[in-house]
Amino acid sequence: MxxxxxxxxxxxxxxxxxxxxxxxxxxxxxxxxxxxxxxxxxxxxxxxxEVFSHEREQQTIDRLKKLNEDSDCPMRSAHIGNIWQMIFSCTRVGW
CATH class of the missing domain: 1.20.5 (Single alpha-helices involved in coiled-coils or other helix-helix interfaces)
Structure with a gap:
């Protein structure tokens, strides 16, 4: 128990x-x-x-990956990319 x-x-x-x-x-x-x-x-x-700007999305992901690396509890960079790609994708579908 x-x-x-x-x-x-x-x-x-x-x-x-x-x-x-x-x-x-x-x-x-x-x-x-x-x-x-x-x-x-x-x-x-x-x-x-523009429904989306690949360049802007990549800049955002790169910036967030850098912030993540500098944190005291970083996630895997691939996870950051995956999460934001999903957010971007959902935003585009909303149009």
Whole structure:
């Protein structure tokens, strides 16, 4: 039988993860809306409308990989790329 204190500690950690997931969803939705606004403004101002810029996406991934490397608990660089590629992909599908 598991120690009730360990189960309680695990549940607290899970609650913290749930709170982080909620924050992440809010931020991803905010990012999505900003991307949509950029595309709308490009159209409004007669600029060439790009559904995505591969160069901009790569710059973003490279910048985040560097930030990750400099952290005290880095993730694998490939994971950073995968996560942001998925975010980019979902943003494009939203159009």
């Amino acid at each position: 598991a120690d009730p204190r360990s189960e309680e500690a695990i549940e607290k950690l899970r609650a913290e993860i749930d709170a982080i997931d909620d924050e992440m969803l809010t931020l991803v939705r905010r990012r999505f809306n900003l991307s949509r606004r950029i595309m709308t403004d490009e159209h409004r101002y007669g600029m060439p409308v």
